[in-house]
Amino acid sequence: MAKYILDFEKPILELENKVAEMKKLEDNLDIRDEISNLEEKVIQLKKSIYDNLTRWQRVQLARHPERPYTLDYIFMMTDDFVELHGDRQFGDDKAVIGGFCTIDEHKIMLIGQQKGRDTKQNVYRNFGMMNPEGYRKALRLMKLAEKYNKPIVTFIDTPGAYPGLEAEQRGQAEAIARNLMEMSRLKVPIIVVIIGEGDSGGALGMGVGDRILMLQNTWYSVISPESCSSILWRSWEYKEQAAEALKLSAPDLLEQGIIDRIVPEPLGGAHKDHKLMAAILKTVLKEELALFVKADPKKFLEKRIKKFGKMGMFIE
Amino acid sequence: MAWFKRSKQNISAESRKREIPDGQWVKCAECGEIIHIKQLELNMWTCIKCDFHFRVGSREYISILFDEGTFNEFDAGMKSGDPLEFTDTKKYTNRINSTMRDTGLSDAAVRGIGKIEGRDVSFACMDFKFIGGSMGSVVGEKISRAIDAAIEKKIPLIIISSSGGARMMEGAFSLMQMAKTSARLAKLNEEKIPYISILTDPTTGGTTASYAMLGDIIIAEPKALIGFAGPRVIKQTIGRDLPEGFQRSEFLQENGFVDFIAHRKNLKAQIAKVLDYAL
Numbered sequence: 001m002a003k004y005i006l007d008f009e010k011p012i013l014e015l016e017n018k019v020a021e022m023k024k025l026e027d028n029l030d031i032r033d034e035i036s037n038l039e040e041k042v043i044q045l046k047k048s049i050y051d052n053l054t055r056w057q058r059v060q061l062a063r064h065p066e067r068p069y070t071l072d073y074i075f076m077m078t079d080d081f082v083e084l085h086g087d088r089q090f091g092d093d094k095a096v097i098g099g100f101c102t103i104d105e106h107k108i109m110l111i112g113q114q115k116g117r118d119t120k121q122n123v124y125r126n127f128g129m130m131n132p133e134g135y136r137k138a139l140r141l142m143k144l145a146e147k148y149n150k151p152i153v154t155f156i157d158t159p160g161a162y163p164g165l166e167a168e169q170r171g172q173a174e175a176i177a178r179n180l181m182e183m184s185r186l187k188v189p190i191i192v193v194i195i196g197e198g199d200s201g202g203a204l205g206m207g208v209g210d211r212i213l214m215l216q217n218t219w220y221s222v223i224s225p226e227s228c229s230s231i232l233w234r235s236w237e238y239k240e241q242a243a244e245a246l247k248l249s250a251p252d253l254l255e256q257g258i259i260d261r262i263v264p265e266p267l268g269g270a271h272k273d274h275k276l277m278a279a280i281l282k283t284v285l286k287e288e289l290a291l292f293v294k295a296d297p298k299k300f301l302e303k304r305i306k307k308f309g310k311m312g313m314f315i316e
Numbered sequence: 317m318a319w320f321k322r323s324k325q326n327i328s329a330e331s332r333k334r335e336i337p338d339g340q341w342v343k344c345a346e347c348g349e350i351i352h353i354k355q356l357e358l359n360m361w362t363c364i365k366c367d368f369h370f371r372v373g374s375r376e377y378i379s380i381l382f383d384e385g386t387f388n389e390f391d392a393g394m395k396s397g398d399p400l401e402f403t404d405t406k407k408y409t410n411r412i413n414s415t416m417r418d419t420g421l422s423d424a425a426v427r428g429i430g431k432i433e434g435r436d437v438s439f440a441c442m443d444f445k446f447i448g449g450s451m452g453s454v455v456g457e458k459i460s461r462a463i464d465a466a467i468e469k470k471i472p473l474i475i476i477s478s479s480g481g482a483r484m485m486e487g488a489f490s491l492m493q494m495a496k497t498s499a500r501l502a503k504l505n506e507e508k509i510p511y512i513s514i515l516t517d518p519t520t521g522g523t524t525a526s527y528a529m530l531g532d533i534i535i536a537e538p539k540a541l542i543g544f545a546g547p548r549v550i551k552q553t554i555g556r557d558l559p560e561g562f563q564r565s566e567f568l569q570e571n572g573f574v575d576f577i578a579h580r581k582n583l584k585a586q587i588a589k590v591l592d593y594a595l
Contacts (some may be wrong), residue, residue: 163545312453
């Protein structure tokens with residue numbers, strides 16, 4: 001697959017290419033100092049770019065086609081994955097993957113939204129947009145986890161629930177609503193990680209839990225910047241302003257008290273180093289899971305409901 | 317066919333005004349019948365000729381459902397904050413203030429307790445004319461308090477929805493109102509308190525995908541638009557026109573998502589009948 005380069009990644013890439021070229025010449029010429037100078041410059045440039053990302057740039061990173069997806073994390077982070085299919089009512093939604101797996105000493109139920117890497121896969125995965133049977137499949141697996149007393153980890157990465165004709169016919173709204181209600185009462189810990197895009201109800205339908213985490217360059221919002229722009233500005237052109245106005249980045253949501261923790265990404269984004277990203281996430285997940293070993297369900301359940309209960313801001 | 321006569325294949329424009337205009341006489345949006353405003357009110361804001369249900373708000377529904385003089389509103393002064401300091405083409409706070417002035421409402425939901433055929437009921441009703449009945453923090457909190465009141469007083473809960481979905485200007489806070497209200501309803505279920513959800517035109521987006529679809533009994537008014545995604549978005553996604561009646565109450569009943577459809581004139585009696593079995 002051709003490398004996918006974002007606009008703001010270009011200056012870094014150019015400089016990196018220059019360093020590479022000079023290194024080829026290094027044997028013949030004495031340019032070691034210049035090379036290390038330039039390498040220092042690359043580091044500085046990266047820092048200045050990635051420390052000052054706009055919200056829209058983060059949205060672009062969250063959508064980067066080389067970003068690790070649920071299956072990548074399963075392969076890199078877990079052992080003995082047993083994939084479980086279907087909702088037992090209608091079918092098996094390929095936009096969501098779920099099953100038991102092991103992360104070192106923790107046996108868990110992992111359920112994640114799955115995008116495709118290329119056009120063919122994306123058609124198969126419906127671009128990570130779930131249908132009602134997907135939400136019902138996720139709920140079935142979560143109830144199974146409850147029965148077997150295993151913690152649940154969900155990975156969110158979706159541009160939204162699928163807005164199709166059949167999805168409406170089969171009750172997209174009902175499926176999401178049911179999950180919100182049921183997830184608030186499941187008697188096992190639920191850890192939610194936004195690994196890419198968290199677009200609205202389609203994301204929240206798997207996003208109620210005890211701990212809500214976001215990777216550093218992801219977004220989570222009531223609406224995508226593009227749709228927000230088209231509704232409020234009546235044009236698709238204002239997506240950057242919309243992203244700013246919606247305050248949809250991980251640091252924003254942490255400040256709003258909606259998420260609990262930000263998971264750092266490798267410099268330049270998760271797509272730059274899949275292995276490192278998976279290693280970081282694995283460490284974080286182990287810390288999170290450790291919080292709930294031997295925890296009393298009554299206590300964390302009460303906390304879970306309170307947590308969502310206090311979200312919002314109004315004047316009385 | 318000449319090129320200038322060609323329309324885009326399979327897709328057509330669609331829009332229809334459903335609000336009640338000012339003045340003494342109104343025209344039915346469905347059949348064109350001219351109706352005097354008093355006559356319309358007597359007919360519970362439905363067309364005398366074709367039964368078209370005009371879009372009405374909390375004030376009208378309170379008068380339709382509750383025994384006269386029994387309804388007490390709570391949290392009437394609750395109004396929206398501006399958690400994101402949101403500005404699009406205008407400031408969110410200005411939008412809120414001007415809408416409050418124009419509608420006389422404090423936000424897109426009213427909640428309180430009243431009597432339906434002598435029985436106490438905790439009630440919340442959305443108002444579409446307040447920023448499209450959008451659900452932000454105030455709506456979420458009022459719905460939650462209506463649920464809490466039902467649990468606390470052990471009385472049934474009734475929610476009337478009329479909403480375009482979550483309110484964009486409060487960002488993720490609006491989204492979280494879906495989780496907040498649904499979690500409260502889980503508690504209501506455990507306490508075995510009855511909940512009747514009433515869907516009116518339109519009920520879409522985050523409202524449908526939370527409390528509106530979680531009723532023990534779900535009643536819809538005739539021909540109301542009910543769905544998750546809006547018809548325009550679906551039309552764009554699939555690239556063809558939607559079938560006649562798609563996402564209307566009758567379609568939802570046919571597909572198993574609505575218990576029954578009630579004409580507004582029978583709504584109170586139908587609710588009372590259901591409550592007889594629920595308690």
